[in-house]
Each structure stands twice: as structure tokens, then as C-alpha cells.
Amino acid sequence: MSALNEMKIAEARDALRKGEVTSVELTEACLGAIEAASALNAFVHKTPESALEQAKAADARIKAGETDDLLGIPLGIKDLYCTLDEPSQAASRILDGFRPKYESTVTSQLKVGGAVSLGKLNMDEFAMGSSNETSVYGPAVNPWKIDDRELTPGGSSGGSASAVAASLCLGATGTDTGGSIRQPAAFTGITGLKPTYGRCSRWGIIAFASSLDQAGPMAKDVRDCAIMLNGMAGYDPLDSTSAEVDLPDFEAALTGDIRGKTIGIPREYRMEGMPEEIEALWAEGRKMLEDAGAKVVDISLPHTKYALPTYYVIAPAEASSNLARYDGVRFGHRAKLAQGDGIVDMYEKTRAEGFGAEVQRRVMVGTYVLSAGFYDAYYNRARKVRTLIKKDFEDVFADGVDAILTPATPSAAFGLGEMVNADPVQMYLNDVFTVTVNLAGLPGISVPAGQDRQGLPLGLQLIGRPWEEGDLLNTAYALERAANFVAKPTKWW
Amino acid sequence: MSIDIETARKVAHLARIRVEDDALPALASEFNTILGFIEQLQEVDVEGVEPMVSVTPMRLKRREDMVTDGSQAEKVLANAPDAREGFFAVPKVVE
Numbered sequence: 001m002s003a004l005n006e007m008k009i010a011e012a013r014d015a016l017r018k019g020e021v022t023s024v025e026l027t028e029a030c031l032g033a034i035e036a037a038s039a040l041n042a043f044v045h046k047t048p049e050s051a052l053e054q055a056k057a058a059d060a061r062i063k064a065g066e067t068d069d070l071l072g073i074p075l076g077i078k079d080l081y082c083t084l085d086e087p088s089q090a091a092s093r094i095l096d097g098f099r100p101k102y103e104s105t106v107t108s109q110l111k112v113g114g115a116v117s118l119g120k121l122n123m124d125e126f127a128m129g130s131s132n133e134t135s136v137y138g139p140a141v142n143p144w145k146i147d148d149r150e151l152t153p154g155g156s157s158g159g160s161a162s163a164v165a166a167s168l169c170l171g172a173t174g175t176d177t178g179g180s181i182r183q184p185a186a187f188t189g190i191t192g193l194k195p196t197y198g199r200c201s202r203w204g205i206i207a208f209a210s211s212l213d214q215a216g217p218m219a220k221d222v223r224d225c226a227i228m229l230n231g232m233a234g235y236d237p238l239d240s241t242s243a244e245v246d247l248p249d250f251e252a253a254l255t256g257d258i259r260g261k262t263i264g265i266p267r268e269y270r271m272e273g274m275p276e277e278i279e280a281l282w283a284e285g286r287k288m289l290e291d292a293g294a295k296v297v298d299i300s301l302p303h304t305k306y307a308l309p310t311y312y313v314i315a316p317a318e319a320s321s322n323l324a325r326y327d328g329v330r331f332g333h334r335a336k337l338a339q340g341d342g343i344v345d346m347y348e349k350t351r352a353e354g355f356g357a358e359v360q361r362r363v364m365v366g367t368y369v370l371s372a373g374f375y376d377a378y379y380n381r382a383r384k385v386r387t388l389i390k391k392d393f394e395d396v397f398a399d400g401v402d403a404i405l406t407p408a409t410p411s412a413a414f415g416l417g418e419m420v421n422a423d424p425v426q427m428y429l430n431d432v433f434t435v436t437v438n439l440a441g442l443p444g445i446s447v448p449a450g451q452d453r454q455g456l457p458l459g460l461q462l463i464g465r466p467w468e469e470g471d472l473l474n475t476a477y478a479l480e481r482a483a484n485f486v487a488k489p490t491k492w493w
Numbered sequence: 494m495s496i497d498i499e500t501a502r503k504v505a506h507l508a509r510i511r512v513e514d515d516a517l518p519a520l521a522s523e524f525n526t527i528l529g530f531i532e533q534l535q536e537v538d539v540e541g542v543e544p545m546v547s548v549t550p551m552r553l554k555r556r557e558d559m560v561t562d563g564s565q566a567e568k569v570l571a572n573a574p575d576a577r578e579g580f581f582a583v584p585k586v587v588e
């Protein structure tokens with residue numbers, strides 16, 4: 001048996017049920033791994049005492065015959081989720097010291113199911129970033145290494161990705177607004193699922209862009225993602241955009257049989273200047289699905305080109321509105337005021353001190369595109385283009401396509417600090433393959449499928465029909481079995 | 494479309510973020526890069542297209558107009574940087 005913290009969720013679940021291991025043992029193994037991994041800067045608020053208490057309680061429930069799938073499983077929680085009386089600050093200085101008096105619906109469901117929370121995970125500030133470098137805690141570090149450089153684990157769920165890849169926890173929660181689960185999953189060789197918009201409650205998750213944000217699982221493989229999604233999903237009356245739809249057993253959908261399924265390959269995702277290895281991986285993925293019995297067809301999603309610019313209007317617009325609540329009055333940081341400063345000075349100084357550069361930039365872009373005179377030219381136009389982007393997907397699904405295969409990222413993980421001098425738009429290009437999925441509200445999953453020539457992991461993305469995560473996970477499961485990605489980062493931390 | 498320093502100043506104020514004068518030129522230049530990028534949207538023919546309101550074809554739920562929650566003043570104020578006598582406290586607003 002591998003070290004306890006290296007177990008998959010499914011393995012640990014079965015071992016817990018058989019009494020071969022206790023939740024306390026699993027939790028202690030993870031806590032030990034976390035202590036030894038400070039170089040990764042993945043866990044930023046650790047809660048070992050409460051983790052051990054939760055583990056003891058889970059052991060008692062297991063002894064009493066309870067069989068919830070996540071009962072006793074140690075998980076990490078992205079800092080974007082509000083957890084009762086624990087630091088929850090979205091990696092921002094403006095929420096320094098904030099300890100919510102409430103618990104997000106997703107983490108509360110996980111806790112009711114008996115999952116053990118090990119603490120909070122690093123991320124980009126307010127989930128704005130693709131490299132985890134905008135975090136007030138400093139960047140999380142990718143456990144994969146090929147030379148002296150420290151590499152990014154991706155963003156915004158960089159701490160979640162790093163923690164899962166380095167076996168500091170058995171699984172982690174992430175959130176995905178433009179690719180924030182799938183891109184870091186691809187950079188770290190793990191599996192990450194962005195569910196259909198509305199599948200998981202957003203209540204108690206600190207908002208970035210409300211029409212795009214969606215919570216999802218990050219784990220070692222497809223089965224573990226399915227198990228976690230079972231625990232995270234469901235209708236929540238506290239979130240008015242939470243969907244009241246059937247909640248199937250996602251793990252039960254994993255048969256690996258995709259014979260007769262139709263997989264689309266969108267021609268617009270073949271970008272100019274795309275590295276050859278990404279192109280080669282994509283072609284291999286196509287072949288793997290064909291060999292598994294699927295029919296692969298070329299499709300067109302004509303408005304793909306406009307997805308990033310649409311996203312960089314809509315997301316900042318919603319962010320500028322959501323982040324207006326950080327005003328130094330109700331929670332978090334308030335700037336020290338000078339003699340005679342009025343309330344507007346308080347707002348302006350608080351927000352200038354509390355928000356990092358990227359957040360400030362996006363809030364101001366959002367303010368601009370929503371301002372009188374530009375609302376129609378930018379914001380309203382972007383919402384119309386979004387309608388067209390969604391329709392592209394609806395059309396191919398109506399033509400019988402079951403899932404769409406694309407690369408997950410335009411490259412493997414890059415070095416921390418390497419993009420410092422890039423203009424913001426260059427950084428935004430990291431999300432070029434993932435962002436359409438959020439605009440259309442669809443489920444998408446990143447599966448590790450190969451390595452670049454230096455040995456860094458690369459991911460493939462599958463995009464599914466709305467509400468059909470079960471079918472999507474099953475296709476991903478077939479791809480995972482064919483790709484048989486077993487490489488692990490060599491421990492250096 | 495090009496953003497000048499005055500526009501950058503105005504946007505920063507509307508966003509309630511203090512930007513010192515010496516930082517305004519860099520901010521304006523970043524705005525220009527980003528707006529140049531989103532300018533591409535002007536090419537798309539959106540004639541007759543409805544702007545997206547909700548990504549899922551779903552009506553927002555409505556509930557009875559009644560009190561469902563309350564009497565949590567202590568919890569509401571628990572994280573305030575400054576609270577007195579059951580209220581949030583801010584600098585003087587009225588002269």
C-alpha cells in the first residue's frame with residue numbers, strides 16, 4: 001500500500017470501510033505531508049486541531065456503520081470558500097482577519113458528509129490570475145520541477161492543484177470562472193472538473209464574476225472527481241442561480257464504455273503558433289477516443305475567437321460590481337485615515353491598500369465598460385457575443401455531438417516570475433481553451449494525458465452537454481484509461 | 494479608442510480606488526492595451542441578437558416577501574473594523 005496521504009479517495013474510502021485504516025491515520029499522514037511541504041506554499045491557513053477532531057468524529061460514524069463516500073476523507077479547501085470562524089480571505093489583503101460567521105453551502109455539504117477539512121488553500125487574489133502570483137500569501141509552487149526554476153501550479157486554484165499533486169490532501173475544492181480549475185489541473189498532472197453552471201451552490205463562495213463562477217472538484221483521477229462532485233453538487237435555495245435538476249450518482253456513470261459516442265474536434269481551437277507538442281497531444285487524444293469506439297468528427301465553433309475579449313468585458317464588469325462590497329465598513333481591512341479624511345477617502349484608501357494590482361486593474365476595467373457612454377459599446381455587445389458563443393455549442397450538440405475534445409492549455413507550466421513583464425493580455429491567453437466553457441455555462445474537465453519534452457504534464461479538455469457531467473466523466477474516464485498517465489513529480493520540497 | 498490620463502483618473506475615482514498622480518500614465522496605458530484587445534468585439538455582427546441575461550434558461554426563483562432571517566446583529570457586526578453600540582461606525586459623513 002502506498003503512503004496513506006498518497007491514496008486516492010476511492011481507495012481510502014474502501015480501506016476505511018474495511019477498517020484497514022482510520023480517518024485519524026489518513027488525516028495525520030496528510031498533516032505530516034503539509035508540514036513538510038511549506039516550500040510549496042499550498043496551505044495558507046492550516047487547521048490541524050479541528051481536522052483531527054473531524055477525523056475522530058468520522059471514525060466514530062464509520063464504526064457505527066455509516067457509509068457516506070467522503071466520510072473520513074481529508075480534503076483541502078480553496079481560500080475562496082467561507083468556512084465558519086476560520087480565515088477566509090480570497091488571498092486578498094482586503095479580507096485580512098475576516099472570519100465568516102457562516103459556512104459555504106458546498107463545504108457545509110462536504111462536512112455533513114463527513115469529509116475532513118485540513119485547512120485553506122492558496123489561490124490568486126479573488127480568483128483573478130492564471131499563475132497564483134497575485135496572491136497576498138505569495139505564489140503557490142508547482143511540485144513538478146525540471147531545473148532550478150520554481151514553476152507555477154497555474155491559477156487561480158493553484159494551491160488546490162499543488163496540494164493534490166503533492167499528495168498533501170486526497171482531493172481539494174476549486175472554483176472556475178475562466179479555467180481556474182482546469183488550467184492548474186493540467187499544469188500539475190491532476191484531474192479537475194468544472195461542473196455545469198448552477199450545479200454547485202455558489203452561496204458562501206466569495207464572488208468574482210457571478211454569471212461565470214462555478215465550484216468543482218480537483219483530485220487525482222476521474223473517479224475521485226466524480227465522488228467529490230457527488231458530495232459538492234445539489235440544489236440550494238440560498239443561491240438563486242442554483243438549478244433544481246436531477247442529481248444522478250456521478251460515480252455510477254463510470255463504465256468506460258464510450259462506443260457509439262460522437263466526439264467533436266473544433267477547428268477554431270487550432271491556434272496559430274500553437275506548440276507542436278500540444279498539437280500532437282490533441283491528435284493522440286483523438287486517436288485514443290477513436291480506439292475506444294467513439295466516432296470523432298470535425299466541428300466548427302465559429303465565435304471561439306471572441307471568447308477571450310468577451311470574457312474580459314463580462315468578468316471585470318461583474319467583478320467591479322461584486323467587489324464594491326469591500327469598502328472598509330463591514331468586514332476586512334480599513335485604511336488608517338488622516339485628519340479630516342471623509343468617507344470617500346476611507347473607501348479609496350482602503351481599496352487601494354487592500355486590493356492587489358490585478359484586482360484593481362479588473363475592477364477599474366469593469367467600472368469603465370459599465371460606465372455611461374460605454375455600456376452599450378462594450379458590456380451589452382459582449383453579452384450579445386456571449387449569446388452567439390453559447391449558440392455555437394448548442395448547434396453542435398443538436399447535431400449529435402456528445403462531447404468536445406480540445407487541449408486544456410496552450411503550454412505546460414511556466415516559471416514563476418517569467419510573465420512579470422508580460423502585458424496583462426498575454427497572461428489572459430492562458431485561458432484561451434477554457435474560457436468558452438464558462439461563457440456557455442457548460443461542464444468541462446481536464447485530464448492529464450501526456451508530458452512535454454521536458455517531462456512536464458499536459459492536459460486534454462473534454463467539454464460536455466449541460467447537466468450531463470455523468471456522461472462527460474465517463475468519456476474522461478475512457479480517455480484517462482487510454483492515456484494511462486502515471487508520472488508523479490519527484491519530491492524535492 | 495484611447496484612454497487619456499484624465500479618463501484614467503475619473504475611472505479610478507468611480508471605482509473608489511485611490512491612484513496617485515504619478516501612477517496614472519501607466520494605468521492609462523494598461524487600459525489601452527486591454528481595451529485594444531476587447532475592441533475586437535466590434536467586428537462581430539450582433540444585429541438582432543439578444544444579450545445574455547442568464548446562462549441557463551431558468552427564471553430566477555422568487556419567494557414570499559417575508560422575513561426569513563434576522564436578529565443576528567452581533568454576527569453581522571463581528572467582522573467590522575469599527576462598530577459601536579450595535580452599529581457600523583464610519584468617518585463623519587455630514588459636515
